[in-house]
Amino acid sequence: MKRLATAIAFAAVVAFATQAASAQTLNAVKNRGELVCGANGTLAGFGMPDPQGKWTGFDVDFCRAIAAAIFNDPTKVKFVPLTAKDRFTALQSGEIDVLSRNTTWTLSRDAALGLDFPAVTYYDGQGFMVHKSLKVSSALELNGAAVCVQQGTTTELNLADYFRTHHMDLKTVTFASADEALKAYETGRCDSYTTDSSGLYGERLQLAEPSEHIVLPEIISKEPLSPVVRQGDNQWTDIVRWTHFAMIDAEELGVNQTNVDEKLKSDDPETRRMLGVEGQYGEALGLTNDWVYRIIKRVGNYGEVFERNIGQGSPLKIARGLNALWTKGGLQYGPPFR
Amino acid sequence: MSAIGGEFRVRGAAAHAGVFGWLRANLFSSPANAALTLVCILAIAWIAPPLIRFLFLDAVWSGEGRDACLASIAQPHPGACWAFVRVWFSYFVYGSYPMGERWRVDLFFLALALGVVWLSWLSAPRRDVGAGYFFIALPILSFVLLHGAPLIGLAVVPTALWGGVLVTVVVAAIGMVFSLPLGILLALARRSDMPVVRLFAVAFIEFVRGVPLITVLFMASVMLPLFVPERLAPDKLLRALIGVALFASAYMAEVVRGGLVAVSRGQYEAARALGLTYWRMMGLVILPQALGVTLPNIVNTFIGLFKDTTLVFVVGIFDFLRTIEAARADPKWTAPTTTVTGYVVAALFYFVCCYGMSRYARSVEARLARAGRR
Numbered sequence: 001m002k003r004l005a006t007a008i009a010f011a012a013v014v015a016f017a018t019q020a021a022s023a024q025t026l027n028a029v030k031n032r033g034e035l036v037c038g039a040n041g042t043l044a045g046f047g048m049p050d051p052q053g054k055w056t057g058f059d060v061d062f063c064r065a066i067a068a069a070i071f072n073d074p075t076k077v078k079f080v081p082l083t084a085k086d087r088f089t090a091l092q093s094g095e096i097d098v099l100s101r102n103t104t105w106t107l108s109r110d111a112a113l114g115l116d117f118p119a120v121t122y123y124d125g126q127g128f129m130v131h132k133s134l135k136v137s138s139a140l141e142l143n144g145a146a147v148c149v150q151q152g153t154t155t156e157l158n159l160a161d162y163f164r165t166h167h168m169d170l171k172t173v174t175f176a177s178a179d180e181a182l183k184a185y186e187t188g189r190c191d192s193y194t195t196d197s198s199g200l201y202g203e204r205l206q207l208a209e210p211s212e213h214i215v216l217p218e219i220i221s222k223e224p225l226s227p228v229v230r231q232g233d234n235q236w237t238d239i240v241r242w243t244h245f246a247m248i249d250a251e252e253l254g255v256n257q258t259n260v261d262e263k264l265k266s267d268d269p270e271t272r273r274m275l276g277v278e279g280q281y282g283e284a285l286g287l288t289n290d291w292v293y294r295i296i297k298r299v300g301n302y303g304e305v306f307e308r309n310i311g312q313g314s315p316l317k318i319a320r321g322l323n324a325l326w327t328k329g330g331l332q333y334g335p336p337f338r
Numbered sequence: 339m340s341a342i343g344g345e346f347r348v349r350g351a352a353a354h355a356g357v358f359g360w361l362r363a364n365l366f367s368s369p370a371n372a373a374l375t376l377v378c379i380l381a382i383a384w385i386a387p388p389l390i391r392f393l394f395l396d397a398v399w400s401g402e403g404r405d406a407c408l409a410s411i412a413q414p415h416p417g418a419c420w421a422f423v424r425v426w427f428s429y430f431v432y433g434s435y436p437m438g439e440r441w442r443v444d445l446f447f448l449a450l451a452l453g454v455v456w457l458s459w460l461s462a463p464r465r466d467v468g469a470g471y472f473f474i475a476l477p478i479l480s481f482v483l484l485h486g487a488p489l490i491g492l493a494v495v496p497t498a499l500w501g502g503v504l505v506t507v508v509v510a511a512i513g514m515v516f517s518l519p520l521g522i523l524l525a526l527a528r529r530s531d532m533p534v535v536r537l538f539a540v541a542f543i544e545f546v547r548g549v550p551l552i553t554v555l556f557m558a559s560v561m562l563p564l565f566v567p568e569r570l571a572p573d574k575l576l577r578a579l580i581g582v583a584l585f586a587s588a589y590m591a592e593v594v595r596g597g598l599v600a601v602s603r604g605q606y607e608a609a610r611a612l613g614l615t616y617w618r619m620m621g622l623v624i625l626p627q628a629l630g631v632t633l634p635n636i637v638n639t640f641i642g643l644f645k646d647t648t649l650v651f652v653v654g655i656f657d658f659l660r661t662i663e664a665a666r667a668d669p670k671w672t673a674p675t676t677t678v679t680g681y682v683v684a685a686l687f688y689f690v691c692c693y694g695m696s697r698y699a700r701s702v703e704a705r706l707a708r709a710g711r712r
Contacts, residue, residue, distance in 0.1 A: 041656065044667040051426045051665070053434030053499070080498050080574075081654045086560050093563035095574075179677070205672040208409055315404070315669035 025097055025229070025236035026070070026286050034076045037063035038096040041081030044202040045310035045318070046102050055079045058309040059100040061299055062121055062227060066098065066243050068298035069291040088113055091228060098240055099228040102198070117226040118241035123322035123331055125219035126158050127197035129204060132212050134191060139218035146171040148181040148190035155195055158221040182206065196223055201316045219322070239285050246292040248334035249274055250301035252325055257300040260293060274337040281337060302332065392417040393682070398675075400424070407673040418679040419671070426665040430683070433501015433656050439493065442483045443504050449479055450511065458698060460705065473515070484508070497575035501656035503687070505575070509582055509647040509657065514640055516583040521590025526620065528595055539591070546588035551649055554581045559653035578650045586643045593639055597632030598624065630706050637699035641692045659684050 029035050039060055040047035047057040055077075064074035082090055082101055091099045092114060102124070103109075105117040128139050128147075136142065139162070149156050151174035163170035173190050175181040182203050185193035195203070197219060204210045227244075229237050250256070253271050255263045263271055272278045275296075276289035283289055299305065306323065307313045324330025366372040396417030398407045407419035423430075432440050453476045456468035484504075486494035500508070527539035546554070558581040559574060572580070601624050609619040629636070651660040662680040666672065 041654070042660075042664045042667050044669045044672070048664055048667060049429065049434050050668075051429050052437060053429055053432065053501070055434070078496060078498060081656060083652060083654050085556075085652070086654060089560045089564065095563055202667065202669055202672065205404065205669055206674060206677070208674045315672075 025233045026239065029070060029097055033071075034078050035063060035067045035070065035098070036078045036080060036096045037066075038082045038087055038090050038099040038101055039063070039079045040101045041079075043102060043199075045314060045316045046198070047079075047100070056309065058122065058305060059102060059227075061305045061309060062100045062244070063098065065247060065295045065299045065305075066240060068294045069239070069243055069246075069287055072294045072298070074298045088115065088228075091115065091230060094230075097229075097236075102225050103228055105224045105226040114231045116229050116231045116237050118229060118237050119244040120224040120226050120331075121244050122198070122225040124196050124198045124223035124225050125322075126155055126194060126221040126223070127200050127219055128216040129185070129193045129200050129213050130191060130216060132214055136216070139216045139220065140166060140168075142192060143168040144171070145191040146173055146189070148173050148175065148185040148193045150175060150178045150181050150195065154221070159194055162220040178203070197321075198310070198318065201310075201318045205315060235286055239287065242285060243295065244302075245334035246274065246295055246337075247300075247302040247305065248325070248332050249337060250292065250296050251303040252327060252334065255296055255301060256304055257296060260296045264293070270337055279338075404669075404671050404673045404676070407671070407675055416673075416675055418682060419673060419675045420679065422665075422671045422673075422676050422679060423683055425671070426661075426668075429502060429665060430658060430661050431503045433504060433661055434499040435495060435501070435504065436493075436499065439486075439495055442486075442492065442495075446480050446483045446504075447507070449476060449483075450507070460702075477515075480508075497573050500575065502661045503658050505650070505655060506644075506647050506658040508575075509579060509650060510644045512579050513582045513586045513643045513647070517586035517590045517639075517643070518636070520583070520587035522594050522625070524587060524591035525594035525598060528591065529598060543588045543591050546585055547592070551582070551585050551646055552652055554585050555649060555653050557581070574653065575655060578653055578655055582643070582647065582650070585646075586639065589639050589642075590636070593632055593635045594628065596635065597628030597630075600631045601627050630710075633703055633706070634699060637695055641695055644691060644695070645688060658687060 037060075039055065039057075042048055043057070043059075045057055047055065047059045050056050060079065063077050063079070067077045068074045070076075080090065080096055082096075082099070087099055087101055087103065088109075090096050100121075102122070103117075104124075105120065109115060110117055128142070130136050130142075142163075147159060147170065149159055149172055156172065156174060159172065160170065173181075173184060175184060178195060178199075181195075182193060184190060186207055193200075193203075197215065200215050204213055204215070207213060227240055229240055249270075253263075253268065253274065255271060255275070260275070264275055264277060266272060266275075269278070273281060275293045276282055276291065280289060282291040285291070288294075300308070303325075306320065310316045310318045311320065320328075320330060322331050324332065326333040365375045394417070396413070396415055397420050398413070398416055398418070399420050401407065401421040406421055407416055409416055428440075432443055435443055453468070453472040456462050457465065457472050462468060482490075482492065484495065484500070485497075486492040488494060524539050524543060527535045528543065530536050530539070555578055558577040562572075562577060605623055605627065606619070609623040614622065648657055648659045650657050651663075656664065662684050666677045666680045
């Protein structure tokens with residue numbers, strides 16, 4: 001019965017979504033004069049307001065990059081704070097143009113909700129934090145450990161799976177909220193605390209002695225975070241996807257916020273194509289040819305955005321890890337500009 | 339207090355005069371009473387010193403970031419991180435309301451305070467003008483101020499930017515202002531002789547009371563946009579406002595109905611016998627008595643509503659409590675004491691507001707009781 005109701009709800013949602021998406025999102029955004037972006041609002045480093053009420057974060061800067069590409073002005077974005085529950089409806093109903101809110105790309109979401117996931121902007125995954133005095137340097141040494149975890153989450157299931165596959169004994173200590181789990185870990189009820197690694201760094205700062213705790217290198221689940229758009233408007237999907245690729249490629253080509261003006265005079269053919277000195281690549285997307293120049297000038301390349309919000313330039317100090325460029329052992333890889 | 343109690347106290351005071359007499363009469367009058375007094379004193383002695391130390395003595399009053407609120411050699415057990423509240427305070431009050439336009443919010447708070455004082459201060463001059471100001475001029479003024487009117491040069495501020503105390507006050511005020519008249523109408527409709535009206539009122543009240551507020555908010559915020567085109571869908575905050583107002587009016591209707599039942603049948607019959615029409619009977623005879631009887635319940639509902647406004651966070655609206663929860667995640671300030679300090683501020687705010695309402699209700703009750711005796 002419940003399944004039937006869910007199926008009907010999905011069908012209604014999908015039917016509506018396809019109809020809404022046939023409208024040209026880019027034109028709607030241009031006519032409105034601003035981009036409407038769904039964001040988190042309470043996730044440190046990814047999306048939250050600063051004390052002046054100005055939105056900041058990694059996911060937020062991605063929306064600013066899209067706005068810079070369209071309007072040459074990163075401030076022409078209206079941010080709508082969304083909860084995990086209402087984020088997809090807000091997109092399906094047309095309330096927002098793009099969702100940039102630490103959303104994991106999964107098959108069911110991609111296939112059943114009438115949505116598209118253009119590109120992975122951040123490779124996240126579940127990690128472990130332990131006290132330094134435990135002298136553990138790998139999650140594989142956690143045999144028999146008590147692990148604090150928030151109950152009812154995929155985190156809890158991944159944890160059990162991981163220990164089973166590696167034939168290790170596990171004692172889970174579950175808590176209703178992440179706050180309680182962290183508190184219990186700090187007071188010594190568990191040897192380790194686990195959650196998505198992006199959150200792990202922020203939560204470590206809530207501890208009395210953050211430097212006494214380390215995040216282990218193992219990532220035990222795949223959580224590829226991607227912006228989300230409505231299915232059916234291919235031009236808009238392309239713009240969102242290539243905004244990310246442009247920021248990746250700019251980092252790879254060494255183009256950043258400070259040197260982008262000099263790089264306009266570069267001899268490198270790929271750089272010239274990317275910055276719109278040669279070719280009509282921007283117009284093919286429905287934008288101007290200097291769209292990448294605008295993104296880099298107003299917002300910065302992928303590395304700059306990363307370091308500023310969550311990397312070494314921020315209190316979170318998250319290592320690039322999987323999010324390093326493919327040339328540096330990571331997974332971030334942008335297709336060529338040609 | 340009855341005369342017997344007064345007489346008793348006078349006799350007690352005469353028997354044991356002075357401080358010890360007072361103590362004996364009030365705190366140690368029986369063995370059970372003495373034990374309770376001791377338990378309370380112990381509890382206070384146990385709770386108060388660490389609380390005072392945390393909130394004031396060990397508290398960090400100024401600083402540039404989380405380092406100030408962390409334990410150090412000079413400050414091994416840092417208390418409340420007030421520096422964090424200081425930096426984030428304007429966000430708690432205004433949310434993301436644009437910096438240059440915040441005077442409009444201040445003006446709104448002032449105008450609202452004027453209206454509240456004018457109406458609630460029972461011996462204020464020209465309270466009829468005050469009512470007109472509160473129920474007609476103030477809503478229009480507030481809308482123009484907060485939302486904006488391009489015609490007179492006030493830029494439109496979309497409600498997505500509103501937040502903090504502003505949102506809490508707006509949601510609570512709209513809920514209260516609409517729920518009382520709507521609730522009275524619904525209560526009258528439920529006791530009406532007209533079957534269709536009665537059926538509608540019963541269905542509405544029972545349906546709304548049968549679902550949690552969170553469900554109403556979800557329906558208004560998540561389902562509604564799927565059924566109406568984007569252009570026609572009302573603003574997100576407006577959706578939540580309508581949801582809260584309808585929800586509160588269903589509860590208010592039952593409270594008012596309780597008051598209507600309490601008014602004796604003879605009053606209805608006497609009013610009818612005087613030849614009053616239905617509306618004059620209700621307006622002049624029944625409602626003044628019914629509302630007076632049920633005033634504590636009305637205020638109780640208002641206090642509940644005020645605290646329920648925190649639920650709007652589930653639809654992504656940043657009310658006062660939510661702004662604190664957002665701020666505590668700020669990596670520049672996260673420290674072991676930051677979250678606690680934020681919640682202390684929230685508790686203080688809600689307590690002051692709710693206790694104020696409750697005290698005001700008590701004073702009006704006392705006045706009504708005096709008037710009833712005359």
